[in-house]
Amino acid sequence: MRQSRSFIPTMREVPSDAEIKSHQLLLRAGFIRQNTSGIYSYLPLGKKVLQKIEIIIREEMDAIEAVEVFMPAMQQAELWQATGRWYNYGPELFRLKDRHNREFALGATHEEVITSLVRDEVKSYKKLPLTMYQIQTKFRDEQRPRFGLLRGREFIMKDAYSFHATEESLEEKYQDMMRAYMNIFTRIGLNFRAVIADGGSIGGTGTHEFMALSDIGEDTIAYSDSSSYAANIEMAEVNVAYEKLSEPLKKMEKIETPNQKTIDDVASFLEVDASRIVKTLIFKADDKLIVVLARGDHEINDIKLKNALGATVVEFAHEADVLELLSCRVGSIGPVKLPVDLKVIADHAIASIVNGVCGANEDGFHITNVNPERDFAVDRYEDLRFVQEGDTSPDGKGTIKFAKGIEVGHIFKLLTTYSTAMDATFLDENGKAKPFIMGCYGIGVSRILATVAEQFNDENGLKWPKKLAPYDVHLIAINTKDESQNALAEELYNILKSYRYDVLYDDRPERAGVKFADSDLIGLPVRITVGKKASEGIVEVKFRQTGESTEWQKEELTEKLQ
Ligand code: ATP
Ligand code: MG
Ligand code: MG
Numbered sequence: 001m002r003q004s005r006s007f008i009p010t011m012r013e014v015p016s017d018a019e020i021k022s023h024q025l026l027l028r029a030g031f032i033r034q035n036t037s038g039i040y041s042y043l044p045l046g047k048k049v050l051q052k053i054e055i056i057i058r059e060e061m062d063a064i065e066a067v068e069v070f071m072p073a074m075q076q077a078e079l080w081q082a083t084g085r086w087y088n089y090g091p092e093l094f095r096l097k098d099r100h101n102r103e104f105a106l107g108a109t110h111e112e113v114i115t116s117l118v119r120d121e122v123k124s125y126k127k128l129p130l131t132m133y134q135i136q137t138k139f140r141d142e143q144r145p146r147f148g149l150l151r152g153r154e155f156i157m158k159d160a161y162s163f164h165a166t167e168e169s170l171e172e173k174y175q176d177m178m179r180a181y182m183n184i185f186t187r188i189g190l191n192f193r194a195v196i197a198d199g200g201s202i203g204g205t206g207t208h209e210f211m212a213l214s215d216i217g218e219d220t221i222a223y224s225d226s227s228s229y230a231a232n233i234e235m236a237e238v239n240v241a242y243e244k245l246s247e248p249l250k251k252m253e254k255i256e257t258p259n260q261k262t263i264d265d266v267a268s269f270l271e272v273d274a275s276r277i278v279k280t281l282i283f284k285a286d287d288k289l290i291v292v293l294a295r296g297d298h299e300i301n302d303i304k305l306k307n308a309l310g311a312t313v314v315e316f317a318h319e320a321d322v323l324e325l326l327s328c329r330v331g332s333i334g335p336v337k338l339p340v341d342l343k344v345i346a347d348h349a350i351a352s353i354v355n356g357v358c359g360a361n362e363d364g365f366h367i368t369n370v371n372p373e374r375d376f377a378v379d380r381y382e383d384l385r386f387v388q389e390g391d392t393s394p395d396g397k398g399t400i401k402f403a404k405g406i407e408v409g410h411i412f413k414l415l416t417t418y419s420t421a422m423d424a425t426f427l428d429e430n431g432k433a434k435p436f437i438m439g440c441y442g443i444g445v446s447r448i449l450a451t452v453a454e455q456f457n458d459e460n461g462l463k464w465p466k467k468l469a470p471y472d473v474h475l476i477a478i479n480t481k482d483e484s485q486n487a488l489a490e491e492l493y494n495i496l497k498s499y500r501y502d503v504l505y506d507d508r509p510e511r512a513g514v515k516f517a518d519s520d521l522i523g524l525p526v527r528i529t530v531g532k533k534a535s536e537g538i539v540e541v542k543f544r545q546t547g548e549s550t551e552w553q554k555e556e557l558t559e560k561l562q
């Protein structure tokens with residue numbers, strides 16, 4: 001590509017509203033432009049990098065037999081009403097009305113759309129497992145869009161969804177996805193870690209995040225310095241709280257993916273619809289089954305539970321009592337650190353459940369409606385962290401260290417939450433209707449563009465890893481008015497193209513200083529400069545990653561370049 005014919009508006013000055021390196025450089029090097037808060041145009045260079053990221057993702061998705069689709073961004077409100085997310089997704093969901101006053105959401109994610117699609121088209125277990133993915137624009141009205149592409153309001157995501165007849169099948173696909181994600185981020189060249197994430201539950205191999213390590217990351221990772229333990233801070237809080245709170249607690253073991261039979265048994269015991277049970281947590285301590293029901297589910301909470309499911313006693317508590325206190329979460333503001341008195345109450349509540357002494361509903365053991373700010377001061381959170389650097393890691397094998405991370409991917413076992421809510425069932429081998437068991441798997445495609453820029457740069461500009469660079473080679477003619485320079489540059493441009501190098505050819509009538517500065521800013525892996533020695537057929541070759549430079553005869557180029 002001739003640079004004179006492309007659209008690469010570089011800037012010398014640092015844009016005042018761009019706080020972080022990647023945002024500044026992507027703007028300055030002419031990869032992106034902001035339209036309005038959190039909404040960007042990808043210019044030719046940015047678009048090329050996106051395409052390279054997408055190719056890697058597609059190859060790895062295809063390798064695990066995920067098929068590509070493209071679903072609508074505009075989604076009728078009824079879909080979101082069916083799962084309840086129309087009401088509880090909050091202001092992040094963009095909503096609009098058509099001319100007939102019918103309501104729509106702009107897709108923040110696509111569980112509803114794909115579940116309805118599969119519900120209507122897939123009837124038999126014989127068609128399962130089925131995994132579909134798309135690379136598409138997502139809309140989220142983020143409270144604080146910032147850091148350029150890292151947190152946009154309109155952004156590009158790869159989202160995949162898998163449908164299964166059995167939990168074993170979901171587990172297999174989850175492991176496939178885990179490997180595919182490791183491959184993707186490794187091929188892209190990111191410095192990253194897979195961490196256990198908080199799926200709003202205790203224990204948890206049910207969800208992992210992929211964190212690119214970076215000081216500007218908004219997430220905190222707690223990892224062990226000498227074992228494989230790595231979790232996001234929320235999950236580490238859960239793991240550590242789990243160790244610290246009480247003895248009975250340690251005996252509690254989350255049944256990771258309660259099987260349908262357990263769910264059905266509990267549901268029929270409680271005389272409620274099974275769909276309500278899947279939203280709960282099921283624990284086991286010794287031989288007791290402990291069901292923690294969702295907060296606010298008063299109808300269920302009012303049922304007095306005394307008897308056994310077979311040999312198993314079922315007790316229950318409000319989510320606020322156990323789930324949120326264990327995970328140190330109160331309300332929806334994320335991880336908070338509990339004041340000691342609340343911790344003691346939580347301990348009692350849990351002990352009482354485990355020991356079956358008194359119900360968690362007893363006065364003094366029951367915490368409802370705990371609100372930070374109102375019930376305790378928010379500035380105390382920091383003092384009350386359950387996890388500190390230097391603590392023994394929850395696996396007991398190392399010492400906890402903290403690092404900052406950018407969430408670039410997230411995989412999640414959804415189980416039957418969406419299929420049950422949307423009545424999406426298939427017929428099993430015995431002709432019985434069962435809700436699909438589901439998984440979902442996201443990657444922030446546009447976020448990766450910024451993350452790579454954040455990890456690969458120096459004071460002069462971007463330094464693209466080979467596999468993502470918008471072009472392989474930057475070819476520069478220092479003086480386009482000099483005939484032999486011009487002729488050699490044109491010749492090399494054609495030869496390199498014929499050898500299938502993707503070349504950005506700076507043929508602009510600019511000063512050498514401007515060309516070099518732009519070239520460093522853009523950051524292609526190899527720069528070939530045609531200058532004074534053009535008449536001898538000698539060019540300068542400079543490598544952006546190492547800064548190394550050397551002189552080659554033009555004949556050597558296609559041989560030595562890789
Ligand atoms: P975050 O915690 O950063 O808000 P999330 O957990 O809400 O992200 P998911 O719903 O897990 O995001 O979406 C899958 C992926 O989409 C994320 O791992 C991230 O890489 C990307 N992503 C999410 N929100 C944004 C955004 N506002 N801008 C760019 N990428 C995003
Ligand atoms: Mg988010
Ligand atoms: Mg997140």
Ligand code: MG
Pocket residue numbers: 407409410
């Ligand atoms: Mg996430």
